Amino acid sequence: MRVILIGPQGAGKGTQAKRISEKTGARVISTGDMVRAEIKAGTELGRKVKEYNDRGELVPDEIIVEMAKPHLGAPEGWVLDGFPRTEAQARALEEVLAELGIGIDRVIALEAPDEVLVERLSGRRQSQATGRIYHVRYDPPPQDSEEDPGPFVQRDDDTEEAIRRRLELYHEQTEPLKRYYARQGLLAEVDATRSIPEVTEQVMKAIRENG
Template sequence: MRLILLGPPGAGKGTQAQRLVERHGIVQLSTGDMLRAAVAAGTEIGKKAKAVMDAGQLVSDDIVIGIVADRIDEPDAKAGFVLDGFPRTVAQAEALEAMLAEKALKLDAVIEFKVDESKLVDRIVNRAEQAKASGQPVRKDDNPEVFVKRLDEFRALTAALTPFYRERGLLRQVDGMAPMDTVTGEIAGILAETVA
């Protein structure tokens, strides 16, 4: 099972990716998590990514594609994976398609989270408050100003992925504003139809 979860920041992709991991025994390939791990480890790629992420910008395609290509080759990804936060651009989507073809792999589905963007800022503020209340660190991208900038970048770059994947017959949509369990159910229905 090889999936992409597509949608703006704060749409609930990370939560649903975790549920897919638990239910299907696949791995979540979150470029955000992989990049944060590289930053924490102080790797060369991590140092490059840190400056870009701290400014609320997206890291370059070559950094992200390199991380994803290596990760797909790891043994725990053989049973399948869910990509969360990648691809972000049509160029990345094309590179992913080529990379998978070289490995004789293909995507099963691309699930787009449809959301009311005007309500996402409130969701992010709540997420930051919950993290503080539980003593967890607040993600830098949970700052409302940084978040709004990321939302603008999403609209400018990532929105083009909807027609890209629709043309390939892979795109399915769920209501990202629905309760978490409802979204999980919608995704399960999609997978029952699309994954052999």
């Protein structure tokens, strides 16, 4: 099973990718995780990527494609979280998949209004110990936890200004992918404002319908 999750920042792509993985055994390929790993490692690539992130801008296509490419041949299948984000990336992905002799089974678009996403994202806090994301209102960081001692910080790209810039970029550059994949008969749209289990149920239903 090879599924792409698209949607604005904060729509729950990471959460749903993990839940799909748990249900199907498919590997989660998160370009966001790859990017953060490079930043944490302090590599030259990581420093370049951080500059884009801090400005609320998209990382260039060639960097994302190169990071994702080694993982796309996974025999257990995959769920792509955060990639592709532009039509150019989508076409580059198709070229890589053609080389590997594999295709895309389903593209799920998670939908939510901008104001809901701003509220979700500005309340996020990330553990510097584990990398896990929490929310001050919906999923507060643990207190005095040995499993995740923190500290819990707001990422530079979770400020309201950076969030709104990312949403603008999503509408300009990524949202057109819905039309792109709809023409291929791969797209399903899911209401991401519902509860996490409800969203997962709708995502799995969409995957089965195209299976």
